Amino acid sequence: MTTTEQDGQDRGRLHWAARFEDVKNATVGSALRRLHWDLRLQPFHGYGSSTRVRVLAKVLYAAPGSPADFHDKPVHDMRTMAVRGWRNFTSQVAPFRTVRILLGGREYSVRADRSGIVDVELDVDLEPGEHEAVLWTVAGNEVTAEISVFPPEATVGLVSDIDDTVMVTLLPRPLLAFWNAFVMHQSSRQLVPGMPMLYQRLAREHPGLPVLYLSTGAWNVFPVLKRFLYKNGYPDGALLLTDWGPTNTGFFRSGREHKARALRRLAELFPQRRWLLVGDDGQHDPSIYAEFAAEHPELVEAIAIRQLTESEQLLAHGTLRPLPSRRRGADAPLTVTAPDGHGLLAALQRSEVIS
Secondary structure: OOHHHHHHHHHHHOOHHHHHHHHHHHHHHHHHHHOOOEEEEEEOOEEEOOOEEEEEEEEEEEOOOOOOOOOOHHHHOHHHOOOEHHHHHOOOEOOOOEEEEEEOOEEEEEEOOOOOEEEEEEEOOOOOEEEEEEEEOOOOOOEEEEEEEOOOOOOEEEEEOOEOOOEEOOOOHHHHHHHHHHHOEHHHOEEOOOHHHHHHHHHHHOOOOOEEEEEEEEHHHHHHHHHHHHHOOOOOOEEEEEOOOOOOOOOOOOHHHHHHHHHHHHHHHOOOOEEEEEEEOOOOHHHHHHHHHHHOHHHEEEEEEEOOOHHHHHHHHOOOOOOOOOOOOOOOOOEEEEOOHHHHHHHHHHOOOOO
16 A cells, blocks of 8 residues: 555544644645646655566645756755755645656656655566656656666665664754754764765675665655765665654654554565665664564564664663663574674674675
């Protein structure tokens, strides 16, 4: 079931905050249409296999005369990418709009959800490699989205957390999302030592390595995160982010459930591929990965956990020690820990996951 289909089923049971958001979107959208604002699409990096791919985008309003690629350009042109996330929160979403997709010579018609998000899986016939999907709502506002089709011979893939795994912000976790989104300049984000080297080593050892960055960050900061990864030498890959808006049950989506659901989706789409799961011990990554491994032990190559310092632990959840995690059984996958990418690489080499 797609996100849009699930959203439609749950709409009658929405939390009051979600109903309020729907009224706001309808009221503001109506006003913008009267001012002759147009629909625009912000494409995200999709991924999939030769027979099924996931396409991601967001439908937004834009002032008259704005170029069709005003959100597309920052993703594809690193020199012009926005460096502060707050700019990406000033746009108004356009819910439930029909979006056309042209990919591999076939045209598809899909529908955005109540948050303006397009998140669909399409049956395709594509060669492994990089492809471009063309998306539009009306003639003239076409944009292109990157689609990575993973080669079938790539038996190992990489799933990586972002905050405190590939970069460090050094802020209390309650302020982290706000700071990342609205304040922090991308050059102020601190690189976790050795992590780009670790991921580059994996990419060299596994040609065509599927790379996915799984985070509880909002789709609004996609351009900022893309730029950080690009500038610091991380392998290119799709970002699996989430929407911050209210749901049918509360004010915010569950970050833990977002990650668990994303992993389950990977298991369905790639039932033969094994994943190296990389995260940190500041929140719930160890438990989430352990639970996934218990459900799908055949799909986990290894788990690598970055150990936060005591000060980072304090900022992450208020104590000096890591949060309790799910106990691993005798048949649990290999799990290595270290404070940075250098240590994780050495541990994975000792365990012969990396030569």
